[in-house]
Amino acid sequence: MKFIKPAVIGFTLTLSAPVFADDPQVVNQPSGADFVYDVVLRPAGFVSTVLGTGFYLAMSPFTAITSLQPPHNQFEKFADLVVVNPYKFTFTRPVGDYNFPQTER
Template sequence: MKIKILILAIIIFAVMNTAHAEDQQPPAVYLIDVILYRPLGLIATVTGSAVFVAISPLTALAAISPPHDAFEKTANLLIMKPAKYTFDRPMGVYYPDGDGEYRRY
């Protein structure tokens, strides 16, 4: 019963949020974003964090040689990119532009 209420609340939130949107994308775009892509991004962030912790000894070995940025590159790939996709991306925008920032067109 709680799952049904949660799904209904997400659907209502997605539809209400699109009523004030500046662009003319259909509500299904926002609904797919809320129900599918955001949870998958959260799963990717959590999984990437676990993998980052698991391979941190190997990353430390890789950071011995110059330029000493193995931790930054690994954290960016496994944690920061999925987190930005999940939390920083505007509703209904799925792909970044050329400089890596998500912008609404």
């Protein structure tokens, strides 16, 4: 009994050691499903960018009115929200990265 317990522990540690030698970059590479999702999400992001640009142009007079009071950065905030973020999500986001950071101001 005194020999079996250390032998089992040693055997278990010996067999589990290769698990820690795994390359972590292989796990982070996009899979085939990520490419399939991007086939849908990229065009949707492009449509969102185009619609956001139109919405930005249509709402710019109202944004100008709200920019009269400080802080005077309403155009930048609104543009980031409806144009820049969808653009970055569509064109600069890596494949498979769905938690792409939003624009910070």
